[in-house]
Amino acid sequence: MPLLMVIMFGMGTSMNIKYFLQISKMPKRVLIGLVGQFLTMPFISFSLATAAALPPEIPSGIILVG
Template sequence: MPIDEIALNFSPAGLLVMNIVLGIVMFGIALDMKLGDFKLIVNLPRSMLIGLLGQFLLLPALTFMLVYLLRPAPSMALGMILVAACPGGNISNFFTHLARGNTALSVCMSAVST
């Protein structure tokens, strides 16, 4: 089956369950954070600026170059560019926390980009 013929169907009940689970995961992450974690981001905004530049300029530009060089099917090219141009979702905060990264930075970037 060609990729252009695949149809995704999401039921309202499935979306509700997914939203509830995501809310519980985000609440669990929020319980582990402190206000001091965010003070460092406010006082030293360089990491935030670098992250936002990478997210909004560098990633879409690199993806455009990759699409230009590889010449995938138009639907795949559109999907690649859309994914690169869209902001990261809330689940990135969970994965950042799981990897013991800077969760406050991830939360701030998600808040600014959405």
């Protein structure tokens, strides 16, 4: 888990204003990405964890990382 935190921090600190200006030019793609990130991926991870009959702690971790 600490490695994941370091990776996410590194990705966040490498962004600059140029990235945000590019994002503002394509709102439809951003919306598609948000839907995928917050609806599709957690649903797929929940479905896979449920199908594998894992203990309750494991699916919650999979959903949060996904």
